[in-house]
Amino acid sequence: MSTQDKVTINKLPTGVPGLDEIVGGGLPEFSFNIIAGAPGSGKTTLAHQFVFANASPERPALYFTVLGESAIKMLRYQQQYTFFDPAKLPDSIRFINLSQIVLEKDLGAVLAEIIKEVEKTTPAVVVVDSFRTMVRKSQNGPTEMDLQSFIQQLALFLASWQATTFLIGEYAEDELRDNPIFTVADGLFWLRQSTERNSVVRKLQIVKLRGQASVTGLHTFRITDHGLQAFSRTFGLSGHKKKEPGSKRLSIGIPELDKMMGGGIPEGDSVLVTGASGTGKSVLATQFIAEGIRQGEAGIVAVFEERPQAYTDRAGSFGLDLVTPQHDGKLLILYLRPLDLSVDETMNEILDAVKKIGAKRLVIDSLAGFEMALSPGFREDFRESLYRMIFALTGIGVTILSTVEVDESFTEFPFSTYSISFLTDDIIRLRYISIEGQLRKILVIIKMRGGSHSQDVREYEITSDGLVIENERLRGYERLISGIPERVGRFSEKDKLPLKSKTKSKT
Amino acid sequence: MLPQETRDWARQLLANEAADETSVTTGPAFLRVYEKLRRSLCAFAGIAGFRALATRALTLAKAEAPSLRALQVTADGDLQGLSEIEPQTEMHNGEDGEVSLIAHLLGLLITFIGESLTLRLVQDAWPEAGRENCNSGDGATA
Numbered sequence: 339m340s341t342q343d344k345v346t347i348n349k350l351p352t353g354v355p356g357l358d359e360i361v362g363g364g365l366p367e368f369s370f371n372i373i374a375g376a377p378g379s380g381k382t383t384l385a386h387q388f389v390f391a392n393a394s395p396e397r398p399a400l401y402f403t404v405l406g407e408s409a410i411k412m413l414r415y416q417q418q419y420t421f422f423d424p425a426k427l428p429d430s431i432r433f434i435n436l437s438q439i440v441l442e443k444d445l446g447a448v449l450a451e452i453i454k455e456v457e458k459t460t461p462a463v464v465v466v467d468s469f470r471t472m473v474r475k476s477q478n479g480p481t482e483m484d485l486q487s488f489i490q491q492l493a494l495f496l497a498s499w500q501a502t503t504f505l506i507g508e509y510a511e512d513e514l515r516d517n518p519i520f521t522v523a524d525g526l527f528w529l530r531q532s533t534e535r536n537s538v539v540r541k542l543q544i545v546k547l548r549g550q551a552s553v554t555g556l557h558t559f560r561i562t563d564h565g566l567q568a569f570s571r572t573f574g575l576s577g578h579k580k581k582e583p584g585s586k587r588l589s590i591g592i593p594e595l596d597k598m599m600g601g602g603i604p605e606g607d608s609v610l611v612t613g614a615s616g617t618g619k620s621v622l623a624t625q626f627i628a629e630g631i632r633q634g635e636a637g638i639v640a641v642f643e644e645r646p647q648a649y650t651d652r653a654g655s656f657g658l659d660l661v662t663p664q665h666d667g668k669l670l671i672l673y674l675r676p677l678d679l680s681v682d683e684t685m686n687e688i689l690d691a692v693k694k695i696g697a698k699r700l701v702i703d704s705l706a707g708f709e710m711a712l713s714p715g716f717r718e719d720f721r722e723s724l725y726r727m728i729f730a731l732t733g734i735g736v737t738i739l740s741t742v743e744v745d746e747s748f749t750e751f752p753f754s755t756y757s758i759s760f761l762t763d764d765i766i767r768l769r770y771i772s773i774e775g776q777l778r779k780i781l782v783i784i785k786m787r788g789g790s791h792s793q794d795v796r797e798y799e800i801t802s803d804g805l806v807i808e809n810e811r812l813r814g815y816e817r818l819i820s821g822i823p824e825r826v827g828r829f830s831e832k833d834k835l836p837l838k839s840k841t842k843s844k845t
Numbered sequence: 846m847l848p849q850e851t852r853d854w855a856r857q858l859l860a861n862e863a864a865d866e867t868s869v870t871t872g873p874a875f876l877r878v879y880e881k882l883r884r885s886l887c888a889f890a891g892i893a894g895f896r897a898l899a900t901r902a903l904t905l906a907k908a909e910a911p912s913l914r915a916l917q918v919t920a921d922g923d924l925q926g927l928s929e930i931e932p933q934t935e936m937h938n939g940e941d942g943e944v945s946l947i948a949h950l951l952g953l954l955i956t957f958i959g960e961s962l963t964l965r966l967v968q969d970a971w972p973e974a975g976r977e978n979c980n981s982g983d984g985a986t987a
Contacts, residue, residue, distance in 0.1 A: 403891070408890065408894055409889055409890040409891065409894060410890050410894055410898070410954075410957050410958060411957070413957075413958045413962060414957050414958050414959075417958065417959060417962065424959075424961040424962050424965065427962060427965045427966075428965055428966070428968075428969045433889045434888055434889070435887070435888065435889060435890055435891030435894065436891075437891040437892075437893060437894075438891055438892045438893070
């Protein structure tokens with residue numbers, strides 16, 4: 339069948355930020371959907387958001403309530419959300435209570451009442467909240483088979499009347515499989531809520547959606563004053579064309595380091611700066627951002643371990659002005675520290691910021707802080723999440739510089755505690771060494787995926803101008819990266835490294 | 846304590862209903878107002894939901910107007926014992942029991958769902974009257 343012969347299925351906005359992207363652009367018009375999940379998982383709120391986003395006086399919404407939450411209490415609580423527009427009641431959204439019919443009669447009577455109201459109103463949206471309670475009302479009441487028949491007839495009728503429908507039901511996790519009721523539905527939205535240590539994590543899954551491709555997998559969501567907000571696993575970037583890597587190099591703002599990297603960081607790369615505490619990772623990252631701003635490239639710094647003001651102040655102590663670019667909309671410092679974040683949620687914030695200021699550079703300072711900000715359950719998936727995040731961001735042309743702290747060892751030379759080196763294009767390793775009775779610092783480029791780089795081991799200092807690399811590579815020593823180098827060969831006085839007098843300690 | 850505006854609103858609904866010569870419903874204005882509210886609210890909140898509200902409103906109204914003591918809310922939300930109440934019996938504040946019952950019903954709705962939604966539900970009960978005739982006591986309209 340050619341494309342022009344196919345029927346066009348209109349897509350309706352879900353009213354839930356992030357969910358349209360997950361369902362493939364919007365909810366198929368006239369679809370018959372089930373929202374399932376445990377009590378408190380956000381089913382009713384999701385339905386309300388859809389209703390408020392789509393109902394109009396010409397094509398209103400009918401919201402049938404059945405035996406569950408009292409309609410008055412439901413409105414009392416739902417009106418607290420910002421999406422709730424009282425002006426839509428009762429002309430655009432009409433609430434109808436079916437409790438008495440359910441209690442006194444059978445499912446046939448319930449169906450008849452729904453049909454009567456639908457024929458009278460010709461609604462665009464119909465919600466039944468909650469259909470599951472109709473089965474549970476008594477031991478001798480209708481069975482799951484009766485409910486399946488009821489739902490089948492309801493689905494047929496509502497589709498014919500051109501209504502997009504949501505049925506809401508309380509279902510436990512293990513009821514998902516092999517439930518014939520779900521076969522009737524065009525769309526099945528499953529909402530989950532779990533407690534992991536002290537954090538509550540909410541996830542939604544589009545178990546099925548006929549007629550269009552949705553983003554598979556579990557997507558985290560949050561319920562705030564604005565209702566549900568969903569965070570797609572693909573970060574809202576599915577369908578975006580991956581930006582082809584260019585030949586442009588981005589200066590780090592440290593001339594010697596740029597030279598070591600063959601002219602700077604290849605645009606769109608992910609760079610890992612790794613080293614022990616105090617080696618200058620954050621200073622290097624700040625110089626990278628400041629240099630970008632100096633060259634007209636907006637930047638974002640995601641900080642997890644200190645507040646934006648402290649970060650800005652510290653940059654100022656190195657002569658780097660991060661205040662003005664923040665006022666000018668060239669720099670955003672995101673402070674992300676709740677302990678129940680998901681990577682998807684963090685990414686959403688970062689992506690919003692990238693879009694807002696057109697950022698080309700991103701600093702994540704640090705990955706350890708990032709991991710700590712996540713809910714415990716998400717920490718288990720940190721590597722996988724990081725992979726998705728880096729892939730998504732570099733795919734739209736953002737150059738990422740992440741810092742990570744490693745335990746300094748004098749027997750090993752670890753690049754990262756996360757085994758994430760494979761996720762990064764370039765790795766810059768900072769470390770302490772002991773020379774001449776002093777604790778000094780060296781820097782080495784471990785890898786650059788985009789080409790050749792300097793093999794030199796270079797000494798550097800943290801000065802009032804930031805991270806400054808010595809002009810020459812260290813000579814006359816071997817085992818430098820062990821941290822305890824040894825002199826080799828004859829060593830003249832002029833080869834001796836000069837003793838350092840002072841160094842800036844807080845990095 | 847019920848605000849004066851809510852009592853004024855109830856009084857206005859009763860006055861509008863009494864003056865409505867087109868009403869197809871027979872009986873005293875108080876009963877017609879109550880019945881319209883009952884129908885509208887039962888559709889929205891269910892019979893049980895309305896009955897719970899009405900029973901509470903009646904309890905509050907009885908405390909102000911002893912003349913209502915014979916009145917009961919039936920299982921379907923109707924009022925029973927109407928013939929035994931003494932119309933226009935003055936309360937301590939010059940209000941009558943009928944106004945008190947309607948006012949408390951409105952007051953409970955305002956407490957639970959706010960004035961804006963209450964106003965819209967009341968307007969829904971008098972679709973033929975137009976919004977200006979359903980104004981709350983302070984003149985606010987939706």
